Amino acid sequence: MLQEKALITVLSLTFAALALPGAARAQFVEQGKKLVGSGGVANQGLAVALSADGNTALIGGGGEASVGAVWVFTRSGGAWTQQGSKLVGTGAAFPAFPRQGQSVALSADGNTALVGGPGDNANFGAVWVFTRSGGVWTQQGNKLVGSGVGPLAGQGQSVALSADRLVTTPKGHRCRRRRAVRPPGCGCRSSRRPPWPRRPCATRFPAARRVATS
DSSP: OHHHHHHHHHHHHHHHHHHSOGGGGOOOOOOSSOOOOTTOOTTTTSEEEEOTTSOEEEEEETTGGGTBEEEEEEEETTEEEEOSSOBOOSOOOOSSOOOBTSEEEEOTTSOEEEEEETTHHHHTBEEEEEEEETTEEEEOSSOBOOSSOOTTOOBTSEEEEOSSOEEEEOTTEEEESSSOBOOTTOOEEOOSSSSOOEEOHHHHOTTOEEEEOO
16 A cells, blocks of 8 residues: 555656646756866866856865866856866975865856865965966965964865955864854954955954854
């Protein structure tokens, strides 16, 4: 009896789906071939970001050549092509692998990219900023390292970029929209526009706090 009821339910859902208009049953279709950036192959796609208009894609590869890198692709006429060479931030510190591209973020207009490298400088972590002008990407300033963090902080484990500000999140932390609280060991970089100066969380984000996660 239960099997018959289950079969009836499945058939009913199937007929209902077939009765829907074409637009309601539309599915995603792969656009072109898979994207593989030139000049490296390690862990591409570990992190990705897309501009608001869907025409600029940022692809992170944290394992590339023990340092990490990101690739930029742009779409024109439905075709995706790589824009320039892979991006690798300068000033990476070892012995641990920096893992640039472990996290990435892209501005709405696609002209500002954030690249997290949580393994930089023995896992203190850092973030690199790149900007695009005339189709050419360049690093903007030195890598960003927030103050007030200790060893193994993993800054750049995740990154985010709003319309006018930057947030870098140390490993094991996240931001919530609440009153300003800066617990011990919390460090971040934030500003309304590049270049981003070093500042504690509370000074530039009165509506944000950081809380530890398990």
